[in-house]
Amino acid sequence: MIQLAKLTKNFDVGKNALTAVDTVDLTIEQGEIFGIIGYSGAGKSTLIRLLNGLEKPTSGSVSINGQEITRIKGSELRRARQKISMIFQHFNLLWSRTVQENIEFPLEIAGVPKRERAKRAAELIELVGLSGREQAYPAQLSGGQKQRVGIARALANEPEVLLCDEATSALDPQTTDAILDLLVDINKRLGLTIVLITHEMHVIRKICHRVAVMEGGRVVELGDVLDVFQAPKEGITKRFVAQITENADSGETIKNLLELYPTGRLVKLVFVGERTEQPILTQLIRTHPVEVNIVQGDIAHTQRGAYGTLILQLKGSEQEIAAALAFLNEQEVQAEVLTDV
Numbered sequence: 001m002i003q004l005a006k007l008t009k010n011f012d013v014g015k016n017a018l019t020a021v022d023t024v025d026l027t028i029e030q031g032e033i034f035g036i037i038g039y040s041g042a043g044k045s046t047l048i049r050l051l052n053g054l055e056k057p058t059s060g061s062v063s064i065n066g067q068e069i070t071r072i073k074g075s076e077l078r079r080a081r082q083k084i085s086m087i088f089q090h091f092n093l094l095w096s097r098t099v100q101e102n103i104e105f106p107l108e109i110a111g112v113p114k115r116e117r118a119k120r121a122a123e124l125i126e127l128v129g130l131s132g133r134e135q136a137y138p139a140q141l142s143g144g145q146k147q148r149v150g151i152a153r154a155l156a157n158e159p160e161v162l163l164c165d166e167a168t169s170a171l172d173p174q175t176t177d178a179i180l181d182l183l184v185d186i187n188k189r190l191g192l193t194i195v196l197i198t199h200e201m202h203v204i205r206k207i208c209h210r211v212a213v214m215e216g217g218r219v220v221e222l223g224d225v226l227d228v229f230q231a232p233k234e235g236i237t238k239r240f241v242a243q244i245t246e247n248a249d250s251g252e253t254i255k256n257l258l259e260l261y262p263t264g265r266l267v268k269l270v271f272v273g274e275r276t277e278q279p280i281l282t283q284l285i286r287t288h289p290v291e292v293n294i295v296q297g298d299i300a301h302t303q304r305g306a307y308g309t310l311i312l313q314l315k316g317s318e319q320e321i322a323a324a325l326a327f328l329n330e331q332e333v334q335a336e337v338l339t340d341v
């Protein structure tokens with residue numbers, strides 16, 4: 001468990017003090033994937049550097065499993081820092097070393113014998129899906145492969161916490177998703193706590209359990225990913241959520257849809273949590289003699305379940321449509337008939 005208490009970091013900028021991290025209180029549970037999102041300059045990197053002791057706080061404390069890392073020094077701090085690993089946006093690999101040598105590097109520093117290093121590196125190469133590329137140099141790898149090396153190297157010393165600073169920001173969307181899948185896999189397999197900072201809500205949505213929103217050095221909103229997506233409170237959080245729920249159902253789009261689909265009934269379904277759209281639609285079609293067309297869909301899957309909306313056109317007799325609506329409402333999805341207002 002990671003506990004931040006009234007954590008503050010000021011930098012001297014000329015004559016003024018700049019508060020990069022401002023009285024942050026936060027508890028991150030063991031084994032959780034915790035996301036921190038904020039715009040550039042919000043203080044995310046400073047916060048993460050305070051977490052691994054690279055930066056000393058101006059005031060407040062950081063404790064990891066009860067040990068206050070802000071108070072320890074020397075060999076004790078080095079040991080504590082081995083339990084916390086990090087991956088970076090630009091990978092920070094050693095360019096003159098092969099994949100295998102990069103992964104062995106932290107083990108070399110820790111004084112692990114050669115044979116053991118090679119064995120551990122082989123396991124890690126397998127884990128991150130780089131088998132066959134052991135002897136390649138970083139320059140010969142794609143961005144996604146480089147980050148896989150970064151992840152393997154970060155795992156070499158069997159850390160308890162993995163910090164990710166914009167680890168997918170230099171990657172294309174498809175490669176980003178593959179790396180995020182790998183992080184989820186590692187979190188599940190090794191029970192590793194992951195703290196991830198990003199400015200992309202997609203990353204939060206896809207893999208995080210909880211999220212903190214940072215603005216001006218402060219945590220302005222905190223909660224379960226699903227709750228935050230469903231009911232963002234702060235303006236900044238709403239803007240981040242809007243990054244992935246663009247088709248807001250404004251009156252105009254509804255009006256347009258009603259013009260485009262003048263027959264039958266348009267029904268908007270709102271899904272939250274465990275219920276996903278597919279089984280419900282399949283059942284609806286199997287058990288009701290209505291015609292179902294998907295008009296618009298905006299479903300996002302999070303680690304905590306799905307959420308989003310789906311607009312269906314239902315065609316049939318009034319009675320059949322009413323029965324279909326009653327069925328949908330029994331399924332714990334909100335179903336609402338769209339009308340022109």
Ligand SMILES: Nc1ncnc2c1ncn2[C@@H]1O[C@H](COP(=O)(O)OP(=O)(O)OP(=O)(O)O)[C@@H](O)[C@H]1O
Pocket residue numbers: 011012013018019020038039040041042043044045046047199
């Ligand atoms: N070593 C430093 N000296 C002076 N100011 C600093 C230092 N490090 C960070 N800052 C300032 O602290 C604030 C927060 O910076 P930080 O790098 O933590 O933001 P960030 O959220 O990671 O931004 P980005 O998304 O651009 O990486 C910024 O105003 C930055 O200029």
Ligand SMILES: [Mg+2]
Pocket residue numbers: 044045046
């Ligand atoms: Mg940063």
